[in-house]
Amino acid sequence: MNTYDTFDYDVLVIGAGGAGLRAAIEASAHGVTVGLICKSLLGKAHTVMAEGGVAAALSNVDERDNWKVHFTDTMRGGQYLNNWRMAELHAKEAPDRVRELEAWGALFDRTKDGKILQRNFGGHKYPRLAHVGDRTGLEMIRTLQDHGIHQGVSVHMEFTIISLLKSGDRVSGALGYDRERGRFNVFRSKAVVLATGGVGRAYKITSNSWEYTGDGHSLAYRAGAELIDMEFLQFHPTGMVWPPSVQGILVTEGVRGEGGILLNKEGRRFMFDDIPDLYRNQTADNEEEGWRYTQGDRNARRPPELLTRDHVARCIVREIKAGRGSPHGGVFLDISWIKEKIPNAAEVIKKKLPSMYHQFKKLADIDITKEPMEVGPTTHYMMGGIRVDADTQMSTVPGLFAAGECAAGLHGANRLGGNSLSDLLVFGKRAGEYAALFAKEHGFEKVDDTKVKSIVGESLQPFGRANGENPFQVQYDLQDMMQDLVGIVRNEAEMQQAVTELKKLQERAQNVKVVGNREYNGGWHTALDLQNLLTVSEAIALAALQRKESRGAHFREDYPSKDDQNGKFNSVVRITADGQMEIRKDSLPEIREDLKQIIAELK
Amino acid sequence: MATVSFTIFRGNSPDTGAFETYSTETDEGMVVLDAVHKIQAEQANDLSVRWNCKAGKCGSCSAEINGMPKLMCMTRLSDLPLDKPVLLQPMKAFPLIKDLVTNVSWNFDVKKKIKKFKPRPPDNTDGTWRIAQEDVDRVQEFRKCIECFLCQDVCHVLREHRMHDQFIGPRFLVYSAALEMHPLDTEDRLPDLKNSEGIGLCNITKCCTAVCPEEIHITDNAIIPLKERVVDRFYDPWHWFLRLFKKS
Numbered sequence: 032m033n034t035y036d037t038f039d040y041d042v043l044v045i046g047a048g049g050a051g052l053r054a055a056i057e058a059s060a061h062g063v064t065v066g067l068i069c070k071s072l073l074g075k076a077h078t079v080m081a082e083g084g085v086a087a088a089l090s091n092v093d094e095r096d097n098w099k100v101h102f103t104d105t106m107r108g109g110q111y112l113n114n115w116r117m118a119e120l121h122a123k124e125a126p127d128r129v130r131e132l133e134a135w136g137a138l139f140d141r142t143k144d145g146k147i148l149q150r151n152f153g154g155h156k157y158p159r160l161a162h163v164g165d166r167t168g169l170e171m172i173r174t175l176q177d178h179g180i181h182q183g184v185s186v187h188m189e190f191t192i193i194s195l196l197k198s199g200d201r202v203s204g205a206l207g208y209d210r211e212r213g214r215f216n217v218f219r220s221k222a223v224v225l226a227t228g229g230v231g232r233a234y235k236i237t238s239n240s241w242e243y244t245g246d247g248h249s250l251a252y253r254a255g256a257e258l259i260d261m262e263f264l265q266f267h268p269t270g271m272v273w274p275p276s277v278q279g280i281l282v283t284e285g286v287r288g289e290g291g292i293l294l295n296k297e298g299r300r301f302m303f304d305d306i307p308d309l310y311r312n313q314t315a316d317n318e319e320e321g322w323r324y325t326q327g328d329r330n331a332r333r334p335p336e337l338l339t340r341d342h343v344a345r346c347i348v349r350e351i352k353a354g355r356g357s358p359h360g361g362v363f364l365d366i367s368w369i370k371e372k373i374p375n376a377a378e379v380i381k382k383k384l385p386s387m388y389h390q391f392k393k394l395a396d397i398d399i400t401k402e403p404m405e406v407g408p409t410t411h412y413m414m415g416g417i418r419v420d421a422d423t424q425m426s427t428v429p430g431l432f433a434a435g436e437c438a439a440g441l442h443g444a445n446r447l448g449g450n451s452l453s454d455l456l457v458f459g460k461r462a463g464e465y466a467a468l469f470a471k472e473h474g475f476e477k478v479d480d481t482k483v484k485s486i487v488g489e490s491l492q493p494f495g496r497a498n499g500e501n502p503f504q505v506q507y508d509l510q511d512m513m514q515d516l517v518g519i520v521r522n523e524a525e526m527q528q529a530v531t532e533l534k535k536l537q538e539r540a541q542n543v544k545v546v547g548n549r550e551y552n553g554g555w556h557t558a559l560d561l562q563n564l565l566t567v568s569e570a571i572a573l574a575a576l577q578r579k580e581s582r583g584a585h586f587r588e589d590y591p592s593k594d595d596q597n598g599k600f601n602s603v604v605r606i607t608a609d610g611q612m613e614i615r616k617d618s619l620p621e622i623r624e625d626l627k628q629i630i631a632e633l634k
Numbered sequence: 635m636a637t638v639s640f641t642i643f644r645g646n647s648p649d650t651g652a653f654e655t656y657s658t659e660t661d662e663g664m665v666v667l668d669a670v671h672k673i674q675a676e677q678a679n680d681l682s683v684r685w686n687c688k689a690g691k692c693g694s695c696s697a698e699i700n701g702m703p704k705l706m707c708m709t710r711l712s713d714l715p716l717d718k719p720v721l722l723q724p725m726k727a728f729p730l731i732k733d734l735v736t737n738v739s740w741n742f743d744v745k746k747k748i749k750k751f752k753p754r755p756p757d758n759t760d761g762t763w764r765i766a767q768e769d770v771d772r773v774q775e776f777r778k779c780i781e782c783f784l785c786q787d788v789c790h791v792l793r794e795h796r797m798h799d800q801f802i803g804p805r806f807l808v809y810s811a812a813l814e815m816h817p818l819d820t821e822d823r824l825p826d827l828k829n830s831e832g833i834g835l836c837n838i839t840k841c842c843t844a845v846c847p848e849e850i851h852i853t854d855n856a857i858i859p860l861k862e863r864v865v866d867r868f869y870d871p872w873h874w875f876l877r878l879f880k881k882s
Binding site: 071072073074075076077079080130133134135136138139140141144145146147163164166168169170173177178180181186188211240241242273274275276277280281386389390393394395501502503504507545546547548550551552553554555 | 646661662663664665668674675676679680681682683684685686687688689690691692693694708710731732733735737738739742745746750751753756760761762763764765766767770773774777778780781813816817818819
């Protein structure tokens with residue numbers, strides 16, 4: 032059978048994107064030993080794909096900005112379902128976290144007087160996103176990586192965790208395998224930080240990489256932690272739609288921030304047709320004002336293209352459904368039109384949006400300085416996730432912490448662009464710090480060998496099946512089903528059907544067959560990922576069924592309005608003693624009085 | 635659409651591995667990685683391929699396509715001759731793991747040995763610096779690097795001469811250039827570049843520049859300026875004379 036090596040770390044960080052790296056750096060700075068698990072190679076995690084920028088009220092471009100405005104914008108964007116304490120900490124601490132990156136070598140674009148430049152983004156009142164062209168995520172992950180490798184963190188690359196280990200109520204480590212050779216390892220640890228990112232691979236059309244299979248959500252759930260707000264899955268309004276093989280690849284909101292406009296096939300700027308009341312005061316009522324806003328006119332209001340992502344995505348779906356879409360089932364996003372306004376438009380576009388220029392030129396034969404892009408919504412970001420304490424990031428399971436996309440609370444019903452890069456810095460740091468403090472107060476626990484052997488045995492079962500199913504096929508069918516039945520526009524009947532389909536898929540997943548051996552075996556990896564994808568899919572479907580209203584990213588055609596009487600709750604998902612998924616509603620905690628006043632003042 | 639054949643290296647050792655040919659249906663706009671995924675899902679579930687973003691941003695899916703080091707996610711089938719099978723092989727400069735996947739961990743070890751960023755004291759009391767955009771631009775070119783290691787793969791010092799223990803390769807010369815030209819950095823990496831990192835071994839054939847998917851001017855903008863600095867410091871007669879004078 033399988034012998035395994037054991038590693039001991041005071042703090043084990045699972046996931047090496049921005050949140051995981053930041054947590055590992057912080058934990059290490061507190062003098063504990065740290066192990067960092069990367070599902071892929073170091074520096075390749077999904078943070079690398081973030082484009083537009085990191086939101087922080089540095090007030091370098093507009094001195095009217097401050098943490099209170101950022102806090103209010105975040106709460107409004109999240110339709111007030113956010114954990115207010117997280118929103119407060121995030122708004123207050125993001126500027127320091129960004130400046131700290133500069134001290135570690137990051138080079139952001141500059142203002143004329145040499146400060147960090149900030150750009151406009153959807154739902155942010157003032158220019159707030161520190162950025163590096165449209166490759167901010169790469170700059171961030173590389174900065175954290177290059178700093179982190181000198182901080183004494185032990186890195187395990189291409190390693191997948193398949194189960195957390197517990198001792199009594201407390202988390203005491205994790206079990207996983209290296210993808211290269213398929214050997215199992217046990218990690219004993221005093222505290223674990225989950226920083227595994229999102230769930231986008233449960234859907235057919237997504238901007239997410241293969242790693243986004245809900246591992247952290249699922250590991251925490253199976254360890255008894257609560258998940259909240261799982262119905263709130265963000266569909267980014269602008270993904271590529273053509274050619275088919277690039278469907279879903281992200282087109283940054285920065286295109287709209289730099290003046291890009293959305294048009295239907297009739298050439299109409301349809302975003303002006305529907306402006307929500309919550310944003311009416313802040314939105315331009317004519318095209319000229321919108322343009323001036325993108326060019327830094329402080330007295331202009333934002334163009335409707337820069338409304339929140341949930342709203343823009345729905346407007347695009349409306350146009351497509353009404354038959355006013357582009358030839359390949361999207362709408363047009365045009366940045367080339369700015370040549371009417373500025374003389375050197377092509378150079379400006381290439382300078383401000385180099386990756387977008389490159390991406391369309393290379394993958395779609397489109398020159399974005401000359402012609403419009405075709406775009407449509409793509410599964411992008413999970414607002415829901417592991418329920419954590421706002422200050423410490425500890426989940427409902429002692430010793431288990433979570434940060435970044437796999438944790439929930441900050442973004443409520445809808446995340447603002449740029450708030451996820453700041454989220455992972457602020458709460459990555461906090462998770463690392465409090466995990467280290469927790470580790471200092473607790474010891475290593477003995478590993479339950481029988482338990483380990485049973486999990487290992489289970490994970491190897493697909494190799495022995497003679498007549499099992501192809502794991503890739505099960506994954507494709509799951510992705511199609513979630514896309515069709517629990518997508519952007521939802522209703523009761525379809526989601527009930529999804530729950531039934533999920534049961535069938537669950538059975539099929541139990542009977543997949545893996546060929547070959549354990550070395551870097553894509554089929555085996557997919558077979559194991561499937562369990563996590565099915566868990567998060569079930570949580571999404573149950574939470575979406577429970578919420579009988581439309582709010583933020585969750586839109587139901589059978590309940591198209593917001594219901595403030597009955598809608599102000601967090602959906603809570605948990606595993607029962609007999610292994611079933613249980614869902615309930617928790618009423619929202621009361622917002623602290625001074626924060627309430629800030630929201631009222633800045634309305 | 636059209637049926638296309640792919641001849642893919644299979645196996646976990648260059649000696650025992652062999653090429654296998656697969657035919658698959660292709661669709662408009664497909665890239666090589668799409669075809670590999672289709673083959674993996676439909677015909678060879680255990681095919682090993684490393685990838686992440688499929689958008690040219692993470693630099694994971696490096697391989698040799700018809701003999702050329704490329705990212706599989708950014709190579710469109712329509713840009714390849716399809717009348718004969720497309721040849722797919724793992725990178726040759728690194729040890730093979732299996733099929734199209736190689737062990738690139740040497741790169742991570744090399745990076746760790748390069749002296750880290752060391753900023754000058756902050757310009758302002760709030761701990762911040764003032765930096766001009768022009769000073770940022772120069773280094774941002776190098777910081778575009780996605781660490782796909784295709785430049786390492788094509789570099790003959792590593793690929794043919796296997797001098798991994800004496801030469802850090804183009805990727806880490808770019809990395810060193812980014813640090814040396816960083817407007818805030820105060821560290822001195824020139825002695826290491828000359829001595830342990832083998833900058834003299836590069837004879838500027840520009841193969842690295844030719845394969846860079848980020849179109850970084852590796853040779854012209856990174857390596858040559860570093861070589862010039864090393865030469866100025868260690869070989870310029872005037873500097874040499876001054877050093878003598880200082881010593882005495």
